[in-house]
Amino acid sequence: MKTTDLPPPEPAGTAGTTEAAEEHSAVRKTAPPPPKEPAKGKEGKTLNVFSHGMLVLWAFMVVMPLLWAVMTSFKNDKDIFTSPWSLPTSLNFDNWSRAWSQAHMSDYFLNTVLVVGGSLIGTMLLGSMAAYVLARFDFPGNRFVYFLFIGGMSFPIILALVPLFYVMNNMGLLNTMHGLILSYIAYSLPFTVFFLTAFFRTLPSSVAEAALIDGASHSRTFFQVMLPMAKPGLISVGIFNFLGQWNQYMLPTVLNTDPDKKVLSQGLVQLAVSQGYKGDWSGLFAGLVMAMLPVLAAYIVFQRQVVAGLTAGALK
């Protein structure tokens, strides 16, 4: 409604003196800027206060639940129930040690590290191999294979998980680490192939040709020439896959029900159920924060790369 950004033909401050405009023309030449500037500044200010207010409010809404969880993880159970918002009366570090050892958080961490470690290496290796071939070689069926891969991005995974559960059961892969690793790799491939195919296409072909002329084999060219050149793309998609696999919940919930092999996210849910019975809420909050902090810390340290990795796909 207020379009005062438009330089007003008659500055408000001089409205009363229009009759005398002729005589004051010399003055008015220099006068307009002062009345115009404050008016514009004022509009900018009220909008700024509003916009800044909204931004602060959302930042507050994002940080508050996280801080609340950290605070709660140091309280004893009684304080959690009677005064959820008060600061802890004393720092109960035993909540943390209880969650780490008794509530199996250490096992969940180890399982997650093993599964994500294996599946991340596998995803990057298989994904870059397929993407390289699809991006740089012309062969019959190239487009078909490419669309087979990227089609997987838009299908509801839960639909495939129903038969997959029984397929993996028959193959003896259910409730095993390597079974989980293979399924993580398979469901990470669509995006990885999609992203890396686009990336390999942007790389110059002259270097690879030079390597081939020098007598390097195709696979040697790939591993020693093309992969190092593709490093920025590999880092982006690697971070994307790492976070996705570290935080994965649906695949392990369906395919990995053995209590001893649970990964972090499903372990926490398991913990919420069991600690609920025991009434050990402080231990549970300690577990939650324990799972939360490493990822947040890693994000703050590698902020630029993480953001680039997670948003790269949608921008391409």
Next chain:
Amino acid sequence: MKHGQYRFIAGFLAAPLAVYAVFVLWPFVQSIYYSFTDWTGLSPEFSMVGVENYSRMLEDDVFWKSLQHSLLFVLLLPLVTIGLALFFAFMINVGGRSRKGAAVTGVRGSSFYKIVYFFPQVLSIAIVALLFQFAYNPNSGALNSALKAVGLDGVQPNWLGDPGLALWCVMAVLVWSTVGFFVVLFSAGMTSIPKDFYEAALLDGASRVTTFFRVTLPLLWDTVQSGWIYMGILALGAESFAVVQIMTVGPGGPDYSTTVLPLYVYMKAFRDGQAAYATTIGVALLVVTLAFAAVVMRLGRRERLEY
């Protein structure tokens, strides 16, 4: 040479394609086939039953409720999330206009906001869901005690226990956890819009609202559209499954007020031992997902602006 090249291609594609086919493609094909059988999942025997599962699905009240909730998710969540994110991103990047020197600038502390807003994105959806489950706890949760603290003792909603409120609580969590991603995504798009465009709009006397709708949004349209599809798939898939399964009683309750299609597939297959019927619901989910993507692509199609 040519022969060696094909051997290389086959060698490089074999492993990725094999893993992908066994774990993704084959189960998809199978699940569509199983939806025409009476397979329970518990025994290997089954027989073809034609479209019996489908006609059963059409008379299943819980299916309709799940479909209704999933449709609400896919219509409302992208709208709210992307709307909020566009607003925040515009404020962060173009909001601080009145400073000297440049025609458009971000508000002070814009990089701080981008960092903080992104926090939920790096957390597991399971952690987020658990956290909010406690915040929503009617007796000792953060929300109700905060209401008490400001003197609203009379307003103590049952949140997740209230059939009329539970679904909105779940949706709020999904909005909370995804807005930051889109703020950062749109910010990246907005910074690549040349400043001259804003300067020209400013000189022509455009207000900020006009600038947003006439300059920013059209130039950002491709990003918004792919973001819309991304958010829709997320609202129909794993994310909505996780929050509903973790946060609500039942899960899907109270009284099926929060059940969504992916959760119903999961319950039928792994709790009720009706694997064939579960795949039938899964096929319905597939149809909804593809229809959504097609509609967004079609409605969003407009001339691509080059700049």
